[in-house]
Amino acid sequence: MKSLVIYYSYSGNTQKVADVLNSMLAQKGEARIQRLLPADESDKFFAQCVRAFKHIRAVLPDEKFDLSEYDLICVGTPVWAFAPVPAINTFLDKCSGLNGKKVICFTTYGSGTGVKRCLAAIEKALKEKGVSGFYNFNIQQGKAADKDFVENTISKALQDALADKA
Numbered sequence: 001m002k003s004l005v006i007y008y009s010y011s012g013n014t015q016k017v018a019d020v021l022n023s024m025l026a027q028k029g030e031a032r033i034q035r036l037l038p039a040d041e042s043d044k045f046f047a048q049c050v051r052a053f054k055h056i057r058a059v060l061p062d063e064k065f066d067l068s069e070y071d072l073i074c075v076g077t078p079v080w081a082f083a084p085v086p087a088i089n090t091f092l093d094k095c096s097g098l099n100g101k102k103v104i105c106f107t108t109y110g111s112g113t114g115v116k117r118c119l120a121a122i123e124k125a126l127k128e129k130g131v132s133g134f135y136n137f138n139i140q141q142g143k144a145a146d147k148d149f150v151e152n153t154i155s156k157a158l159q160d161a162l163a164d165k166a
Contacts, residue, residue, distance in 0.1 A: 001029035007076030008036045008087040013108040013144035014076045020150045036087040053081035057090040068097030074104045082114030084122055092125040099130030102161050107138045135161045
């Protein structure tokens with residue numbers, strides 16, 4: 001199995017989860033991890049949340065994001081203002097090669113009030129690109145450093161995704 005973990009992290013919480021997920025996937029086959037680094041990122045958290053809320057896209061390096069070579073794609077984002085971050089929205093716009101693929105989306109969040117809306121936006125964008133299986137897990141920011149908790153949460157999502165013949 002060939003997997004990709006692609007994520008954005010501002011404070012490091014999503015990166016912690018992405019690293020654990022990538023390690024777990026590497027035990028099951030070939031795994032690659034890629035952090036999205038926008039060229040136009042503000043260092044002001046509130047300004048970034050406003051961009052997320054208004055669905056403003058980020059400027060990413062000129063990457064093609066052809067995902068056709070991967071069996072499983074994992075997309076990670078913090079939840080900002082009920083939405084995925086601008087870098088993930090841009091990635092969702094640019095990615096291709098998803099027809100018939102399985103995707104695990106993971107979020108990190110503070111209060112949790114926007115998680116469902118964020119996941120719904122990501123799922124809609126991915127299904128429009130032909131994704132056949134959509135799975136998710138969510139980690140509250142205070143638990144991101146608890147490796148055992150994160151591994152247990154990931155294990156459940158991985159088990160569902162790998163057992164499904166979608």
